[in-house]
Amino acid sequence: MKNFRDSILHLITETSANLPSDVRAAISRAIDGEDGDSQAGLAMSTISVNIDMAVDAVAPICQDTGMPTFFIHTPVGADQLLMKREIEAAVAEASRTGKLRPNAVDAISGKNSGNNLGCHVPVIHFEPWEKDEIDVKLILKGGGCENKNIQYSLPFDIPGLGKAARDLDGVRKCLLHAVYQAQGQGCSPGFIGVGVGGDRTSGYELAKKQLLRTVDDRNPDPELDQLEEEIIRKANRLDIGPMGFGGKTTLLGCKIGKSHRVPASFFVSVAYNCWAYRRLGFLLDPLTGSIIRWFYREADEIKRMAKGAGMPLTGKEVTLRAPISEDEIRKLRVGDVVMINGPMHTGRDAFHHYVMHHDLPEEIDTRGGVLYHCGPVVMKNEQDHYTITAAGPTTSIREEPYQADVIKKLDLRAIIGKGGMGPKTLQGLKEHGAVYLNAIGGAAQYYARCITGVTGVDFLEEMGVPEAMWHLEVQSFPAIVTMDSHGNSLHQQVEEHSFTILGTFADEK
Numbered sequence: 162m163k164n165f166r167d168s169i170l171h172l173i174t175e176t177s178a179n180l181p182s183d184v185r186a187a188i189s190r191a192i193d194g195e196d197g198d199s200q201a202g203l204a205m206s207t208i209s210v211n212i213d214m215a216v217d218a219v220a221p222i223c224q225d226t227g228m229p230t231f232f233i234h235t236p237v238g239a240d241q242l243l244m245k246r247e248i249e250a251a252v253a254e255a256s257r258t259g260k261l262r263p264n265a266v267d268a269i270s271g272k273n274s275g276n277n278l279g280c281h282v283p284v285i286h287f288e289p290w291e292k293d294e295i296d297v298k299l300i301l302k303g304g305g306c307e308n309k310n311i312q313y314s315l316p317f318d319i320p321g322l323g324k325a326a327r328d329l330d331g332v333r334k335c336l337l338h339a340v341y342q343a344q345g346q347g348c349s350p351g352f353i354g355v356g357v358g359g360d361r362t363s364g365y366e367l368a369k370k371q372l373l374r375t376v377d378d379r380n381p382d383p384e385l386d387q388l389e390e391e392i393i394r395k396a397n398r399l400d401i402g403p404m405g406f407g408g409k410t411t412l413l414g415c416k417i418g419k420s421h422r423v424p425a426s427f428f429v430s431v432a433y434n435c436w437a438y439r440r441l442g443f444l445l446d447p448l449t450g451s452i453i454r455w456f457y458r459e460a461d462e463i464k465r466m467a468k469g470a471g472m473p474l475t476g477k478e479v480t481l482r483a484p485i486s487e488d489e490i491r492k493l494r495v496g497d498v499v500m501i502n503g504p505m506h507t508g509r510d511a512f513h514h515y516v517m518h519h520d521l522p523e524e525i526d527t528r529g530g531v532l533y534h535c536g537p538v539v540m541k542n543e544q545d546h547y548t549i550t551a552a553g554p555t556t557s558i559r560e561e562p563y564q565a566d567v568i569k570k571l572d573l574r575a576i577i578g579k580g581g582m583g584p585k586t587l588q589g590l591k592e593h594g595a596v597y598l599n600a601i602g603g604a605a606q607y608y609a610r611c612i613t614g615v616t617g618v619d620f621l622e623e624m625g626v627p628e629a630m631w632h633l634e635v636q637s638f639p640a641i642v643t644m645d646s647h648g649n650s651l652h653q654q655v656e657e658h659s660f661t662i663l664g665t666f667a668d669e670k
């Protein structure tokens with residue numbers, strides 16, 4: 162097993178940086194399906210450029226490399242304890258070299274372990290089989306889409322769709338609602354894995370395991386096969402679109418499995434995966450641990466995704482540089498594309514909580530500033546110099562309880578994130594003269610290239626790399642105004658519109 166650790170390191174690196182063939186094909190269809198000049202088209206072309214950049218740089222496609230989850234089949238008598246130790250060593254090494262973001266934090270204190278190791282992390286599912294080889298599959302599924310997982314206990318009254326009974330139609334309603342409730346927050350267009358039956362725990366496990374199926378496989382159960390196809394077709398009529406901007410592609414895959422249940426329970430468990438659907442695997446030689454062959458990687462796969470150069474620019478973009486005046490902000494409307502230059506600060510969950518209860522140190526000047534909801538991947542060289550190597554936005558809605566107060570307290574003019582925010586923030590933007598800008602979720606390489614320098618960092622020790630307040634200099638950082646200072650929200654519009662469409666599916670077979 163002398164090569165086992167290297168093989169696992171190779172698997173982690175490839176999974177983080179290079180999407181599988183079937184996912185590439187699905188995303189390529191989505192790019193072709195959107196009008197290139199629309200906001201959805203803008204999102205898809207940025208995503209496509211980002212995918213290529215990650216391969217070229219051998220760097221994370223998305224900064225959130227998730228909770229590494231391994232599914233392993235081993236021959237009888239294999240040393241699983243040794244494998245576990247070697248996997249942990251490979252995970253720590255991948256974290257040190259920036260292929261994984263340090264993502265394991267203590268459940269209560271939030272203290273980051275720094276190397277993706279912790280209680281029950283990484284997640285490793287071992288299962289014996291009768292073959293001689295070792296089969297390893299890895300999923301890197303980020304937190305934003307994991308937060309959009311949902312579990313229904315039937316019968317249930319589904320918003321917009323009415324009674325979901327304990328039958329296939331009830332399952333159908335759950336799945337349409339599951340896609341609706343994710344909106345753009347899980348970085349659509351997405352994929353869903355579904356577990357029907359089991360108990361609360363095994364249902365979710367079954368759902369996640371469905372994500373191991375290839376996008377183009379067919380369900381051997383004709384009834385479920387038909388349902389998978391129907392859900393994709395209807396979901397794509399919801400008009401949620403890439404990143405929730407509105408558009409033709411909302412769902413790229415739906416895979417449904419079923420388990421026996423107890424008579425009293427009927428669970429429908431849904432695992433939502435973003436477009437950055439990172440899963441790969443391989444077959445290993447049980448004696449040496451060397452790779453025999455890769456899974457999910459076809460020789461004739463689409464190697465280059467990008468057709469353009471990223472966000473297609475028109476020259477009409479509005480340039481912003483902090484400190485930004487209220488006048489500049491009031492001129493912006495939903496749909497405008499802005500180009501940001503100059504200083505920007507990151508801040509997410511721990512930061513917002515902190516600001517609600519403390520004042521920032523005096524030397525941090527945020528007046529007229531730009532706050533980016535982002536937890537980057539950061540590398541430090543021997544001269545203690547930091548470089549941001551992956552930096553896409555995180556889901557903003559988590560900051561909804563705090564955002565309006567934080568804008569006021571820090572005198573901010575622009576918030577950048579993804580997925581949109583709610584009514585309290587919208588009101589805050591109006592009152593204080595600020596905007597919400599949507600960056601393209603998952604486009605971590607694309608945005609990292611817009612960051613020209615790190616001028617400082619605060620709270621690194623206490624909050625860890627993703628949650629710290631990074632002070633950045635950016636150049637030509639594009640984003641779309643999706644909530645303006647006049648009470649308009651694209652997210653609210655898309656949500657309301659898609660809810661109306663959802664309602665029309667109640668009885669439509």
Ligand SMILES: O=C(O)C[C@H](O)C(=O)O
Pocket residue numbers: 224225303304305306346347535536553554555556557
């Ligand atoms: O943690 C992150 O960087 C992003 C997260 O995956 C999200 O989608 O919100």
Ligand code: SF4
Pocket residue numbers: 223224225226302303304305306346347348435436437553554555556602603604
């Ligand atoms: S930021 Fe978006 S693409 Fe990245 S893990 Fe979160 S949901 Fe997925």
